[in-house]
Each structure stands twice: as C-alpha cells, then as structure tokens.
Amino acid sequence: MLIKIRLSFYICLFIIGLLVALQACDTKQNTKVKIGILHSMTGTMSFSERDLVDVISLAIKEINRGGGLLGKKIEPVLADGASDWNIFAAKAEKLITTDKVAVIFGCWTSSCRKSVKPVIEEHHHLMFYPLQYEGLELSPNIIYTGATPNQQIIPSVHWALENIGERVYLIGSDYIFPRAANMIIKDQLKSRGITPLGETYIPLGSNDLTEALREIAELKPDVVVNTINGDSNIAFFRGISTLSKVKVLSYSIGEPEVRAIGAELMVGHFAAWNYFQSIDSDENKRFIDAFKREFGAERVVNDPMEATYIGVKLWAQAVKSAGSFEPLRIRSTLAHQSLNAPHGVVSVEAISQHLWKTVRIGQVRDDGQFDIVWSSDSPIRPSPFPTYHKKQEWLKRLRELELK
Template sequence: MLFKGCHNDIPMGNEETIPPKENIIKVGILHSLSGTMAISETAVVEAELLAIKEINRNGGVLGKQIEAIIEDGASDWLTFRDKARKLIDKDQVVTVFGCWTSASRQAVLPVFEAKNHMLWYPVQYEGQECSRNIFYTGATPNQQIEPAVKWLLQNKGDEFFLVGSDYIFPRTANLIIKQQLDALGGKTVGENYLPLGNIGVGSIISKIQATLPHGGIIFNSLNGDSNVAFFKQIHAAGLGADKYPVMSVSIAEEEVRQMGVEYLRGHYAAWNYFQTVETPENIKFVDSFKAEYGADRVTNDPMESAYVMVYLWKQAVEKAGSEMDLEAIRVSAIGQQFNAPHGMVTMHPNHHISKTVRIGQVRDDGLFDIVYSSDTSVAPIPWNRFVPETQNYRCDWTDPHKGGKYEV
C-alpha cells in the first residue's frame, strides 16, 4: 500500500515497492483520526484504504498505482479547511476522499469550489446542497430520514422527541422531520441539541421522561462521543427500546462495537447498508475487510459508501482517460454504475447516487437485523420536498444552461 501523511496507527499491511513518480496517482484522504469524530471516521479511512489496495493489486488506475496522502481533520472544521488546501496546493492530489460531518464538508466546500477541485463525500447528510465540485455517495434525506420517519409512524407511534448535535446536519434533518410529521399526522413533542462532543445529556433525558411519560419515539441525530453518554444514560434511566425506541441516523455497527451492545440492543438505525446484507458482493467486502484489519472488526454504511466511492472515481477516471482532467472526470462520473455490497448504485446528474433504503434493529451480537428494505433502489433528491423554500429546486450538472441548482 502506498501512503503518506498522518495515519494514526491504521494497519496497512506490507508496503509495496514504490513505482516511479510518473506511474503514481496521488489522492487525498481527509477525515478525523482524533477528537470526538474519530470514533466514526477512523474506520471510514480504513475502508478507503482497502479499496485503494485492491485497485492497486489489480493494476491500478490507467496503469498507475494510487498513493494515498492521509490528513487528520481532528474534528475541527478550520483544520479540515487548512488540510484541504494543503492536499490540493502542496501535495497536488488529483482528488480528495473525505469528511463526515456537514460542518467539515461546508468548511472545505469553498476551498474546492475556489480551486475548482474535486471532493468525494461518503456520509449521509441533510441535503439542501448541490456542488459541481462534490460527488456525494451517502444518503440524501429521502434515502434515509424520510423513510425512517414513515416506518416509525406505521410501526412505532406518532409522538417524536428529536435530539441531535448542534450543527447543520441535525438541525436541518430535524426541520425536515418536523415538516414531514406535520404532513403525515405525527407530532413533535420535544427538540434538544448538544454541542458536538458534549456529554451533558442528563437534562435531555429528563425532558424525554417529562414529555413522553408513557413512552414514545426518540429520533437521534447525535454524532461522535455524545452518543456514548446518551445511550448509557437512557439505559441507566430505564428507557428501554420496548417503550422508548431510538432511531439513529449516525449510529452503525462500528459505534455499537465501541460503545457496547448492552446499551443499544433493540434500538434502531436507518441506513442503506448493514453488515448483514446478504449479497455475494457484501460477503466479499466483509471478508476482505476482516482479513485486512482483524476478524473481530465490523463494517457499516459510511464505510461501504467510502469503499464504493473510490471505485466510482476509478471508473470515471478510466472513462475520461486522464486522472488530471477533472472536467472530463466530472462528466464521466455521471451514469457510472457499481455493484456495491448493498446493491447496484448509479451516479445521477445531481452528483448523488441511487441507494436501497434499509432499517435495522440492534441484536445481541451487535449487528443489525434488517426489519425493512425498500423494494427498489431509491433515486436521490438533494433538495427536500418537505421544506417549502426548496421543494421545487432541482440539481443537474449535465445541462450547462441550468448551472446545477435550478427551480422547476
């Protein structure tokens, strides 16, 4: 594996013979390997490195080997911005795979747009964005949040308490949820936020008990270490999954493994991929990841999206015939398909991919029983239909007259 930069003791396997510079393609990897978001982002880096190792082993891209330059965003948005500039200007990478939180993505977005560069972003997010410089392989709200709310209304009740970290993704997600509940006959009984990384969840637990004395749904968009305190304290308070089911959109197998299954057993998460998806591609993905990083490790949705985006980038580069011609790569990326571990994905003209929607329930071994799966792959809708200001917006980078974002 070819790599440079910060790697935070991520096991890489045996380093291979480094080819001449003219036979190397340099890419950037930019995630939090320290701070509150490291609990989630470290495994995403591992998945990206796994894809790069596989591609290199099979001949590379355009006959060249990929060199990954890894930088630590350190859960700090200004650091993300500075590292993005460093990767583009100093390291001269041809693309960057990176970010988790919307705060980090929005911190680097002006950098990629000003320098007309390219970011591949692997995590579900709130939508309400459309950049020609970003390809998004995580879920849009209609591929995660909206179907989760609909499933809960049909199966678990109609009273929702919303809890999230205090930054753009949870606040926008909860705006969408409230609008959706109003439209579908549900009720928002409470809404609380914590600064990212804050563990002072006691007052939120008290408010949940006061507003939902006999039980109800907790919709959770906390990120990072705050989730550890939250689930441990709702467990200690006796708010079991039978009466207080928690639906999370940023908790997956890796977080369950690190936090302890005893605190999450019976609760739910909405994603597109779970390790328990039964496809030949997923069996291969899980086996490869465990062989590289340890038999006790798990895979999850952001890791799968990160793994997939490296392959989609590879295919776009090969179709363009150049790793340097970013405009040609942008055009070539549209329509790219990949038989991902969770199912076939297609890159749409709005720079997002189609995805199968799934809801899982945490079981005794820390993996998820899949309790719902969409019948077909769901097309991405970045501009949300439940938000009046944006419900008529569309995004299409194949039509130069529309300039990306436009109103129908």
C-alpha cells in the same frame, strides 16, 4: 569543417541522451498518483471517521494489486481534520495546492463539508463525500455517495410513526445536520398533525446529557429520533438504557458504533441506512471478507464505510473511462457510472451527482448486528431538495437555520 560536423553530431547525441534520461527520470517519478484522505483522526469525530480511513486503504490496496490506474499506483496522502471544520478547510487547501492530489475523499459532519466545499470549488477540484446528510445542497465538484433525505430521513420517519408510535422526541448534536434533519422531520410530523414532545441539541463532543435524559424520562416518548454524532452517543445510550419502553431511531449509529457503545445497551433500538453488514449477498460477503482479512476478524463495517468504498471504486472506474486523472474529465465521466456495490446496484444521477440507493431500517441484535426490518423495493432516485418545497424555499430555510 568535418570536425565541426562531427562535433555537432556528438553534441546532438549528448542532448538526445540527456533528454531520454530526463524523460526516464520523470516517468519514474510519476509512476504514482496521489489521492487525498481528509478525515478526523483526532477529536470527537475520530470515534467514527477512523474506520473510513481504513476502508479507503483497503480500496487502494485492491486497485494497486490489480495493476493500479493508467499504469500508476495510488499513493494516499492522509490529512487529519481533527474534528474542526476550520482545520478541514485548511487541510483541503494543502492537499490540493501543496500535495497535488488528484481527488479528495473526506468529511463526515456537514459543517466540515460546508467548510471544504468552497475550497474544492475555487480550485475546480473533486471530492467524494460518503455520509447520509440533510441534503439542500448541490456542488459540481462534489460526488455525494451517502443518502439524501428521501433515501433515509423521510421514509424512516413514516415507518417509525406507523410501527413504533406517534409520541416523538428529537435530540441531536448542535450543528447544521441535526438542525436541518429535524426541520425536515418536523415537516413530516406536521403533515400528520403531530408536534414533537421536545427538541434538544447538545454541543458536539459533550457528554453532559443529564437534562435531556431527564426530559425524555418525564415526557415518555414512543420514539427518540437521534441525530447525535460522535462519542456523545456513548453517554446518550448509557442513559437511555434505563428507560426500557423508549425506542431510539438513529441516523449516525452503525455497527462499529454499536460495538464501541456496547450492544447490551442498544438491543432493540433502530437505525436507518442504505447498508447493513447483515445484507445477504455475494458482493457484500466479498467486501466483508476482504476488510476482515486486512484489518482483523473482529472488525465490523457500516454504511459510511461502504459509501466510502463505493466512492473510491466509482472514481477508479471513471479514471479508466476518461483515460485521465484530471478532475473536470472525471466529473463528466462519472455521470455514466454504475456499480454492483455491497448494498446493491448504485448509479450516479447525472444532474445532482448523488447516487440511486436502496433504503433500509435495521434493529440492533444482541450480537451487535442489525436485523433488517424494512427496505425499499428498489433503489430510490436521490432528491437533495425534497420535492414538497421549491429549491429557493429550501435555501431560504437553510440560511435561517445557519443564522441561529
């Protein structure tokens, strides 16, 4: 009997020891939390998206140097969307189901975002989207850190009409963002009794702008509103540089793109954003200095990079507040987050999950930076569906565009 008791005692000790060892092993294996980075490292959009991967890397290193989150270090998992929205959707699925990431930071074009959106929603997951866009969308599973139409497109069109001229030509890449943005722009023009001189779309990634440039030269607009994305902008600005009196207002051209295209081709042209590197603030100086220390003094930063950085920092704040990495808990906590960002104070609007943001218009200088020529007095509340139509009307118009 005594032997059996002793045997049982030693068996119990063995089992307890085994459980402790397994728990220690499990703890060791779970000292990291994975986050997904979904951007184009190849294809036409890598021209712009590679910079966003770098700034996510910076934010992760800063968080890890500060001890990580909830006792865990952040481990990035990079997926190349290859500038193809079908690949973006497949990579989002893999990040969630195979890589088991806690959150995804990704997408640039609206076509890619729209392909990823149903994947994120099906898995009740969470994605941060950093680009200014056409709006006309809400998802409980996406945090939109870029500008809505009333935080970029609408105020900049009115500024251009007042300060550049009313002869307007529209040019963009041939996908949903440029078409939807121009739909909104034409609404603004119509309200002033103005009809655009022309409207042209080119295939994403195309460098053949001969016909569009010929038409612009012939029509002589005061301002060309540019919604071209990716490296097609190089050919566009090389061509437009021969038309000295034409000014361009762009929605996807920032400091890295100016550098890649050549500042000498872009001096005097305009861009509308929330952030410019030339913003004079302590928080912006810290952001710029940290990025240059990490990636080189010659590098520059732009609005989508800052919006991406904001997204990682807001997610980290929400994780700490929630005490969890679980997407549903993070989403509910994000509604109460604000941040002193490089471009100014931002806060998450609870209903739409977009950010309150300051609007700015910049003019390209010969050093490749922007002089800020106009800004809103304070952060503007996001309005994904511009208020001059009901939501149902916007969705109807958007469906009509998508069927074209």
